[in-house]
Amino acid sequence: MEKSGIRIIVIDDDSGIVDAIKSFMGDKYYIEGYISSREGLKRLKKEKFDILILDYYIDELNGSDVIDEIRKYDNDLYILLLTGFGEKVPGMKSLETLKIQNYYEKSADFEKLIIFIEGIIKSLEFFNRVKYTISERLKNLRKLNNLSQDDVAKYLGIQRTTISQYESGDLIPPTLNVIKLARLYNVTTDYILCYELNIEKINIPISKK
Structure with missing residues (x-):
């Protein structure tokens, strides 16, 4: 395996x-x-x-x-x-x-601990998949709009290295910057955050509590 x-x-x-x-x-x-x-x-x-x-x-x-x-x-x-x-x-x-x-x-039930750890692992794997999808989307949107990382950094008022981190997946933009980027690229914030991929391509159980 x-x-x-x-x-x-x-x-x-x-x-x-x-x-x-x-x-x-x-x-x-x-x-x-x-x-x-x-x-x-x-x-x-x-x-x-x-x-x-x-x-x-x-x-x-x-x-x-x-x-x-x-x-x-x-x-x-x-x-x-x-x-x-x-x-x-x-x-x-x-x-x-x-x-x-x-x-x-x-507790005495060791299997419950293993299941708990497996749940954590699945959550991390899911987050990593989405994180890198977001980074790819940000990079593609910038290129489609013929902008450099310096252009986007200036628009957001941050360092170019931070834009590079957004596009490499090392950092996810905070909410305010997601909103600004959505305006810049004329897309929705949901599109930048790949919510449609989360729902359609990854089966996540939803609690009924």
Whole structure:
């Protein structure tokens, strides 16, 4: 089976958790695991990963310490915080106070954790597909209107390098700039954001809650 491009790193002092995640998901995704917080941090500084699955209580560094260190140099890494002590590390408070994207309280049902992680991966893969479609659309619209990146940057009042990031997929324009670009190119904001592709080409389950 060909592996997904998503790269995952696990930091948990429980080697059983690390080995189980690698065993259940290692055939589909690139996964590295560490039982030492410092070893995991050392690896994260050297290599780019998409998702960190992080236990809260590890060793002399807890999850909060690890997150603070990571956010000094990487704001893009998706962090899923795990804990077996929900009363000490409550989910809502963790999401509000820590720079993480998701939270999961450990339970005896390991399959639920795997399903939860798979959901995160699918969301990231979907976002990456749309992100690069948006970048291609912005580049094509600029060329169709015979404009340079400098022209568009001047119109938006930003640096040309930012336009380059929009068109490479490294950065998605904020709402105000999407509106301005839609006016410049005489298209809708939905067209720039590829909403018709999201709905028609990618099957996304819609919650009825």
